Amino acid sequence: xxxxxxxDASSSGDTTEGSVRLLTLQSEDGEVFEVKETIATQxxxxxxxxxxxxxxxxxxxxxxxxxTLAMVIEWWNKHEIxxxxxxxxxxxxxxxxxxxxxxxxxxxxxDLLMAANYLNIPTLLDCCTSAVAEAIKGKSTDxxxxxxxxxxxxxxxxxxxLRKENQWAFEN
Amino acid sequence: MEITKAIDRISELPESILHxxxxxxxxxxxxxxxVLSKTWLKAWITYPVFEFEFEGMFYxxxxxxQNQKEFLETTLRHREKLKDKYMNKFTLAMEFYHLFDDPExxxxxxxxxxxAVECNVRELKLENEDSDMSWYFLPQIIYSAKSIYMLxxxxxxxxHPKCKVKLDSLRKLYLSxxxxxxxxxxxxxxxxxxxxDLSIYECRGIKNLELV
Numbered sequence: 152x153x154x155x156x157x158x159d160a161s162s163s164g165d166t167t168e169g170s171v172r173l174l175t176l177q178s179e180d181g182e183v184f185e186v187k188e189t190i191a192t193q194x195x196x197x198x199x200x201x202x203x204x205x206x207x208x209x210x211x212x213x214x215x216x217x218x219t220l221a222m223v224i225e226w227w228n229k230h231e232i233x234x235x236x237x238x239x240x241x242x243x244x245x246x247x248x249x250x251x252x253x254x255x256x257x258x259x260x261x262d263l264l265m266a267a268n269y270l271n272i273p274t275l276l277d278c279c280t281s282a283v284a285e286a287i288k289g290k291s292t293d294x295x296x297x298x299x300x301x302x303x304x305x306x307x308x309x310x311x312x313l314r315k316e317n318q319w320a321f322e323n
Numbered sequence: 324m325e326i327t328k329a330i331d332r333i334s335e336l337p338e339s340i341l342h343x344x345x346x347x348x349x350x351x352x353x354x355x356x357x358v359l360s361k362t363w364l365k366a367w368i369t370y371p372v373f374e375f376e377f378e379g380m381f382y383x384x385x386x387x388x389q390n391q392k393e394f395l396e397t398t399l400r401h402r403e404k405l406k407d408k409y410m411n412k413f414t415l416a417m418e419f420y421h422l423f424d425d426p427e428x429x430x431x432x433x434x435x436x437x438x439a440v441e442c443n444v445r446e447l448k449l450e451n452e453d454s455d456m457s458w459y460f461l462p463q464i465i466y467s468a469k470s471i472y473m474l475x476x477x478x479x480x481x482x483h484p485k486c487k488v489k490l491d492s493l494r495k496l497y498l499s500x501x502x503x504x505x506x507x508x509x510x511x512x513x514x515x516x517x518x519x520d521l522s523i524y525e526c527r528g529i530k531n532l533e534l535v
Contacts, residue, residue, distance in 0.1 A: 258332070261332045261333070261336070264336060264340055265336070268336075268337060268339075268340055276340075276343065277343075280340060280343040280344045280346075280347060281347045283333070283344045284344050284345075284346075284347030284348050285347070287344070287348060287352065287356065288348065288352065292355065292358055292359060295356070295359060296359060299331065299333045299334075300329035300330060300331050300332075300333075301331050301333065301334060301359050301360050301363075302331055302360070303358075303359065303360050304360050304361050305358070305360070305361065310358055313357060313358050313364070314358055316393060316394060316397050317354050317355075317357060317358075317394060318390050318394075319351075319354075319377075319387075319390060319391055319394060320351045320354035320355050321355060
């Protein structure tokens with residue numbers, strides 16, 4: 152994935168391109184991106200900053216790497232009104248995010264989830280949480296633990312008791 | 324050989340995200356996930372949705388019934404301990420006749436409904452899966468549940484409200500195979516100032532309803 156939106160070092164936010172205002176976002180690892188305000192305000196967090204006039208200098212996006220932020224910006228670009236001609240095309244494009252085939256996909260989805268949560272981007276949050284849910288479906292407890300690298304912190308007795316209490320959910 | 328330490332990142336996600344994930348799963352899948360780890364167990368207890376539908380065959384068998392009763396009780400005990408009490412959705416679909424010959428079971432169900440109302444539940448659904456036995460009368464507390472936005476009742480009966488009906492937020496009322504006296508229903512509807520959507524399907528006891 153390219154980070155084509157990287158701005159030159161002199162940029163200090165609040166620039167304009169034509170009549171469109173540009174915002175400067177900086178990832179945790181120092182990558183700088185210039186994004187149209189109309190696009191970035193898909194993030195409820197950023198919209199709040201813009202509305203409160205707090206988006207005049209570089210906006211630090213904590214806990215989000217440049218690689219993830221580039222994916223988020225790509226998401227915004229596709230979800231800008233008029234960016235794709237129809238809903239079907241958008242759904243097709245989104246499908247790259249809504250399935251988790253392996254652990255590398257899984258880690259990308261975690262990164263996106265943290266970013267979507269921090270920036271409050273409802274569409275992205277929905278897509279990624281649904282992807283995690285799809286990956287859970289049809290897996291046994293052991294398969295889930297393996298796939299998500301979950302280490303049980305129950306001892307055997309506790310787990311047995313819990314299974315017994317919730318037995319109806321484990322029956323077919 | 325490269326050794327990478329696997330990190331359980333899913334359990335490090337904020338609880339609100341785990342709840343969001345759960346919203347895409349069936350309630351049964353949500354309950355299955357509780358055995359994964361303590362994080363998942365805790366996220367389930369705080370999950371503001373409870374959708375318990377007795378399903379499958381032979382659920383009239385004694386041990387199955389006992390099992391479900393225990394489940395309802397344990398879950399309620401966990402939830403009652405929570406400080407932050409709120410609930411979006413409460414669904415209970417079962418054969419309510421179990422309650423008629425088992426007062427202990429009846430108390431658990433009543434406590435659950437009371438808990439849901441106390442948590443300002445927004446959507447409440449009660450479905451009696453058996454219609455041949457006696458009617459299950461709606462607990463009186465529901466008549467004054469100001470937070471309920473949607474109320475769905477299947478195969479239940481509406482008794483005379485003992486106090487003023489105050490369903491202040493109710494927008495949607497769905498009654499299917501419900502027994503309600505004409506006067507009672509009129510009285511209930513009069514206590515729903517915000518009602519937008521009313522559906523009455525194959526109900527008994529209603530002759531002609533006058534809505535103002």
